[in-house]
Amino acid sequence: MGREAVVTKRIPLKEKILSANDRLALENRKLFDEAGVLAMNLMASPGAGKTSLIEHTIRALSENNRLAVIDGDIATSIDADRAEAAGAVAVQINTGGDCHLDANMLRGALAELSLAEIDLLLVENVGNLICPASFQLGTHKTVLIASVPEGSDKPYKYPVMYRGVDALVVNKIDLLPYVDFDMPYFQRGVEILNPGLACFVLSCKTGEGLDAWLDWVRNEIEARRQGSR
Amino acid sequence: MGREAVVTKRIPLKEKILSANDRLALENRKLFDEAGVLAMNLMASPGAGKTSLIEHTIRALSENNRLAVIDGDIATSIDADRAEAAGAVAVQINTGGDCHLDANMLRGALAELSLAEIDLLLVENVGNLICPASFQLGTHKTVLIASVPEGSDKPYKYPVMYRGVDALVVNKIDLLPYVDFDMPYFQRGVEILNPGLACFVLSCKTGEGLDAWLDWVRNEIEARRQGSR
Numbered sequence: 001m002g003r004e005a006v007v008t009k010r011i012p013l014k015e016k017i018l019s020a021n022d023r024l025a026l027e028n029r030k031l032f033d034e035a036g037v038l039a040m041n042l043m044a045s046p047g048a049g050k051t052s053l054i055e056h057t058i059r060a061l062s063e064n065n066r067l068a069v070i071d072g073d074i075a076t077s078i079d080a081d082r083a084e085a086a087g088a089v090a091v092q093i094n095t096g097g098d099c100h101l102d103a104n105m106l107r108g109a110l111a112e113l114s115l116a117e118i119d120l121l122l123v124e125n126v127g128n129l130i131c132p133a134s135f136q137l138g139t140h141k142t143v144l145i146a147s148v149p150e151g152s153d154k155p156y157k158y159p160v161m162y163r164g165v166d167a168l169v170v171n172k173i174d175l176l177p178y179v180d181f182d183m184p185y186f187q188r189g190v191e192i193l194n195p196g197l198a199c200f201v202l203s204c205k206t207g208e209g210l211d212a213w214l215d216w217v218r219n220e221i222e223a224r225r226q227g228s229r
Numbered sequence: 230m231g232r233e234a235v236v237t238k239r240i241p242l243k244e245k246i247l248s249a250n251d252r253l254a255l256e257n258r259k260l261f262d263e264a265g266v267l268a269m270n271l272m273a274s275p276g277a278g279k280t281s282l283i284e285h286t287i288r289a290l291s292e293n294n295r296l297a298v299i300d301g302d303i304a305t306s307i308d309a310d311r312a313e314a315a316g317a318v319a320v321q322i323n324t325g326g327d328c329h330l331d332a333n334m335l336r337g338a339l340a341e342l343s344l345a346e347i348d349l350l351l352v353e354n355v356g357n358l359i360c361p362a363s364f365q366l367g368t369h370k371t372v373l374i375a376s377v378p379e380g381s382d383k384p385y386k387y388p389v390m391y392r393g394v395d396a397l398v399v400n401k402i403d404l405l406p407y408v409d410f411d412m413p414y415f416q417r418g419v420e421i422l423n424p425g426l427a428c429f430v431l432s433c434k435t436g437e438g439l440d441a442w443l444d445w446v447r448n449e450i451e452a453r454r455q456g457s458r
Contacts, residue, residue, distance in 0.1 A: 131357075153305075
């Protein structure tokens with residue numbers, strides 16, 4: 001209700017666009033909740049390792065959970081093909097030229113899945129550290145995948161993305177010896193923007209640190225099963 | 230004139246926005262040409278190495294050329310500070326939340342420079358492999374900086390950006406031994422989208438391959454000086 005009061009202060013056009021997407025996001029959330037699906041929105045720069053993290057997650061969790069992936073890309077089905085090869089049901093959204101997924105695009109892809117047969121839905125957003133942060137999809141959790149070669153100044157330069165997420169993965173730590181990445185400086189930036197954020201420092205290449213991430217996902221699935229969220 | 234015919238087929242709102250930006254871009258171009266400035270628009274994913282490439286370019290070319298940098302970021306003046314420390318005049322544009330520079334933002338920054346005293350203007354766009362490709366700034370050349378850890382599938386997944394640029398830098402080749410980057414696959418993608426594109430494979434960290442890039446920039450400045458574009 002406090003939220004409504006804020007919305008009415010916005011200029012009309014923006015209010016309309018935002019609330020249309022937010023309304024659809026709420027409907028998506030309802031679909032997830034009715035079907036008992038835990039849905040996560042994974043966001044990152046191009047090439048940070050979203051697809052690799054998804055592949056590892058599918059391989060590790062598929063034995064005890066039913067996984068599906070929705071991949072958002074401007075073009076190609078490379079990512080959905082990889083998710084499928086790793087063992088998940090996968091749907092590709094090609095946005096044409098759009099720089100982010102929105103709730104309506106996700107809804108279209110959901111129609112191709114049988115939600116009642118899914119425990120965990122991973123939504124891989126378009127590779128972009130800016131625009132996806134502004135569009136709710138209706139997922140329960142948002143996850144940002146940062147990567148070491150991107151550099152440690154990224155929280156400071158992309159604050160909206162870092163501020164809004166529920167968990168942070170720092171990928172490609174196998175490259176730490178070869179690049180200039182100031183981890184304390186990076187972590188200070190994250191802590192300022194998003195105090196206490198769940199953070200998983202890992203390498204999809206070597207597997208180092210993956211267990212903590214997988215445990216977190218398992219716990220989230222379990223919490224949803226028990227309806228305790 | 231052929232162009233006008235196409236424009237009239239667009240839906241009204243899009244026509245208005247595009248032509249407003251294009252008009253301003255043409256005005257920026259006129260300012261550059263009248264002052265004898267060569268202007269380049271540098272685009273890339275977050276962390277691909279735009280600022281490092283700019284630092285190297287400033288250090289190598291400042292002796293014989295007057296350089297200026299305009300840096301576009303959502304927040305902070307980290308990049309402009311680095312350009313200034315390397316020896317160029319630098320202006321920072323903070324877009325607030327916007328995911329790209331447009332011709333109007335650039336124009337605002339140009340007002341802070343004395344164009345008659347500049348030979349080369351490097352415009353560092355917001356880190357984003359999608360949106361900046363859709364906004365002309367009025368620069369003479371557009372340059373895309375790719376980086377090896379981003380992965381070799383990027384031309385296929387971000388075709389609009391790869392199709393539209395005048396030169397391509399492939400940075401961080403010092404990391405080739407540590408990541409899976411299929412150079413022939415990458416280059417095939419580039420060649421399909423942008424046949425004959427000028428391509429500079431280099432490492433800002435080790436300096437390998439930088440000379441070819443610097444020669445290209447020098448030649449472009451020289452061509453502009455001689456008015457032969």
